[in-house]
Amino acid sequence: MPEPAPFNATNSIAAHARQTRAAAELRSTRTIRLRAAALLARARRGESAWFSINDGAMLTAAALVAELTRVRYPDLAIPYHSRWRHFEAGGVDRLAQLNRALGSVGPAERARAQIDLALVSVLLDAGAGADWCYHEAASGEHPAQEFSRSEGLGVASFHAFMAGLFSSDPARPLQADAAGLQAVTAERLGQAFQVSASNPLVGLDGRAALLRRLGQALQDNPALFGQPGRPGRLFDRLAPTGSGMVQAHDVLSLLLTGLAPIWPAQNALDGEPLGDCWRHPAAGEESDGPSRGWMPFHKLSQWLTYSLLEPFEWAGVQVQGLDALTGLPEYRNGGLFLDAGVLTLKDPALAGRLHAPGDELIVEWRALTVALLDELAPLVREQLGLSAEQMPLACVLEGGTWAAGRALAQQLHGGQPPLNIQSDGTVF
Numbered sequence: 001m002p003e004p005a006p007f008n009a010t011n012s013i014a015a016h017a018r019q020t021r022a023a024a025e026l027r028s029t030r031t032i033r034l035r036a037a038a039l040l041a042r043a044r045r046g047e048s049a050w051f052s053i054n055d056g057a058m059l060t061a062a063a064l065v066a067e068l069t070r071v072r073y074p075d076l077a078i079p080y081h082s083r084w085r086h087f088e089a090g091g092v093d094r095l096a097q098l099n100r101a102l103g104s105v106g107p108a109e110r111a112r113a114q115i116d117l118a119l120v121s122v123l124l125d126a127g128a129g130a131d132w133c134y135h136e137a138a139s140g141e142h143p144a145q146e147f148s149r150s151e152g153l154g155v156a157s158f159h160a161f162m163a164g165l166f167s168s169d170p171a172r173p174l175q176a177d178a179a180g181l182q183a184v185t186a187e188r189l190g191q192a193f194q195v196s197a198s199n200p201l202v203g204l205d206g207r208a209a210l211l212r213r214l215g216q217a218l219q220d221n222p223a224l225f226g227q228p229g230r231p232g233r234l235f236d237r238l239a240p241t242g243s244g245m246v247q248a249h250d251v252l253s254l255l256l257t258g259l260a261p262i263w264p265a266q267n268a269l270d271g272e273p274l275g276d277c278w279r280h281p282a283a284g285e286e287s288d289g290p291s292r293g294w295m296p297f298h299k300l301s302q303w304l305t306y307s308l309l310e311p312f313e314w315a316g317v318q319v320q321g322l323d324a325l326t327g328l329p330e331y332r333n334g335g336l337f338l339d340a341g342v343l344t345l346k347d348p349a350l351a352g353r354l355h356a357p358g359d360e361l362i363v364e365w366r367a368l369t370v371a372l373l374d375e376l377a378p379l380v381r382e383q384l385g386l387s388a389e390q391m392p393l394a395c396v397l398e399g400g401t402w403a404a405g406r407a408l409a410q411q412l413h414g415g416q417p418p419l420n421i422q423s424d425g426t427v428f
Helices: 009-026 029-044 055-072 094-102 107-123 149-162 178-182 186-192 204-220 231-238 248-258 299-314 331-339 348-352 360-384 393-413
Strands: 051-053 133-136 145-148 245-247 277-279 294-296 318-320 343-345
Touching (some): 029 051, 029 294, 029 360, 051 360, 055 331, 055 393, 094 107, 094 149, 107 204, 107 231, 107 299, 133 149, 145 149, 149 186, 178 204, 186 204, 231 248, 231 299, 245 248, 248 299, 294 360, 331 360, 331 393, 343 348, 343 360
Antiparallel strands (some): 051 343, 133 145
């Protein structure tokens, strides 16, 4: 029997360096865009096993998005597509409610609390399912209302935050901290979200587990999240003077590295968690390194980045490089392209089946969505007479592609997406 090869420290260090570079490559939006565009070009050549491309339908999709944008924002003063829009559901200014509850705290602490709320709420924003809703009691001049889907999750998480569910300090309820998040159980979260046998929430256990992993990540990284660990300490890391400017991709980079341990472990490269990054045989064909065959998205992390930018701006910090972020590959934006006829399933029977997030069909759908959003944005701006500076991609999404995808789904599928994805509460 041959003896095992001796350990070679130089080779081991080189291999580790390659893996580290590959993980960094897969956390870059440049990689997301390059690989998504390559998969779109491949589909246009007829090489996709799943989709045909009808470029002639892009103008129709752009016209629908532009029309909805005018209806939703007649003055074309379009805000970012972020979690803060869901906190405005039903015409209620919940940001003002939070700010009143915070009282006379300074701008930095106000920003920390807003970041705490937004980060936890976004992580709870995976698809709710068709059978869940949240009942908000009447308050002041606002009557009782019911909300479902993303708006319901936003409103429910807002009230859970205001009630101190994510804080370990009863004297400081308006924060999310490491110990408070680690104490969140499915039962406590279910009570806050009004879950019952007749009001089921998809992925409840997965959501609670995700928050507990977040709490552990905060505790394990005091250099980034402080002591006690809070998401809001990102403000101190990125804007230590409480002013100046921040690059949008810098926010995303910190989130992708600082929160890497919270994502499901099945998507990992040599033990390094990759998060929302999935296998596709044609992804990264130009690479001969360890990242070949991986298609990154980081949808929740980018949605989170979009949602953290406003607290920085409200505190007086200038945000730059917004369009370094990509469009969000989720079922409303992706549904827009299927329902508008830009994408056509080669096998229509696939629309009636249940798919896992890692299925090649779903990975490719999401990649095509990213690339098509980049192509759709200038068409929408042209119809509205706006420049890229006046209407960055974050505003195209809000104006919006997401709303158009939802409207088409309502017309064609009773609100359900055109493809059915099995959610564990961590991706969609």
